Amino acid sequence: MGEDVTVAAPLELQSLTIRELVAILKDHRRYVAKQPGGVRADLRNRDLSGRDLADIDLQQALLSAVNFSHAVLTRGKFQYADLFAANFHDADLSDAILARADLRGARFGGARMIRVNLAESDLRPGAVMQAEPSRATDLSVVDLNQAKLKRAKLDHARFANSNLRDANLSRVEGEHVDFRGADLAGANLEGARLKHADMSGANLRGANLKQARLDGADLSGAVLTNVDLSTASLMGAVVSRNTAIVSPSMQKRLDSHTVWLSSNGAKGERLQMDRQDLKGAAFAGLDLSASSLSGADLSGAHLSRCKLVMADLSYADLSDCDLSDADLSGTNLTSANLRGATLTGAKLDPVQLKGPDGKPIGRACPTNLTDADLRDARLDGADLSRAVTPAH
Secondary structure (H helix, E strand, O other), X not given: OOOOOEOOOOOOOEOOOXXXXXXXXXXXXXXXOOOOOOOOOXXXXXXXXXXXXXXXXXXXXEOOOOEOOOOEOOOOEXXXXXXXXXXXXXXXXXXOEOOOOEXXXXXXXXXXXXXXXXXXXXXXXXXXOOOOOOEOOEOOXXXXXXXXXXXXXOOOOEOOOOEOOOOEOOOOEOOOOEOOOOEOOOOEOOOOEOOOOEOXXXXXXXXXXXXXXXXXXXOOOOEOOOOOOOOOEOOOOEOOOOOEOXXXXXXXXXXXXXXXXXXXXXXXXXXXXXXXXXXXXXXXXXXXXXXXXXXXXXXXXXXXXXXXXXXXXXXXXXXXXXXXXXXXXXXXXXXXXXXXXXXXXXXXXXEEEEOOOOOEEEXXXXXXXXXXXXXXXXXXXXXXXXXXXXXX
């Protein structure tokens, strides 16, 4: 496939009757099978929006600027097809095959593309009219769960907030690809070349990044739990203190604590990491209730939405820590360093204590901030009225 180009095309799309489409597909099947009388399907600039075209076979067809919006294209065959600047907005392409297709400038907003095969496809920018600037291929907010994109060309493609769980992106190539907020958990990015990719806020938990080249990439705030970066190239990449990196050994301890909580202490093991160095730890959204982290260094840690009910964080260093929307009900924060920490929307309610029979005993355990350092802390939306606060 060629470089980024533009082509002239009519402004208005042409409609097509069912009879016309059936005839075109019949001739196209002969063309693909190399039978006499076969004619390659030419549906350029046609309007096929809203059609039920499940199992359609348009491999090798000319389909530039076709409107497939809202169409059902499940299990469709589009390999080697010219789909330059095609519109797949809100279409269902689940289990479809678009391997080696020309998809430059195509639009997929809102499309459903579970298990779609995009291997070696061209997803670089393109534009239909010569007067238009090249348009990035848009796959934002698209369900690409288990999609196959091996060796695809992705320059400037947009995958922002899309579901790419367990997708195969091995050996893809592209510069300035937008993966902001995308879910890439379990994805295979082995050997990928994604220079200057924007992966800020993306979930890469358990992703395979062996031999990946992410030079100049933005990984700020990304979740990199259970990710091996030892062979990845990150020259000039932004990996901020809020980037969520958790080692395999730490993950085991966290998993054991989860079991301990769910079994009421019968199984697993309570998380006890008093006075440990946990700077920049990535515990966002985890349930660390009743854990013991007294005196731990959690400066710059990512604890947003974390559940820390009845946890012991006394004397802990939580400076510049992100505790936004965290549940700190009944948490012991005595003499904790919370200077510059973000507690926006944090919950600091007392916890009603219960006896062995599970019934309330009439006493409550408040969040304890005695002698805590709250200088420069952000407390917007955090209600400290029922907490034990530092003496003034």
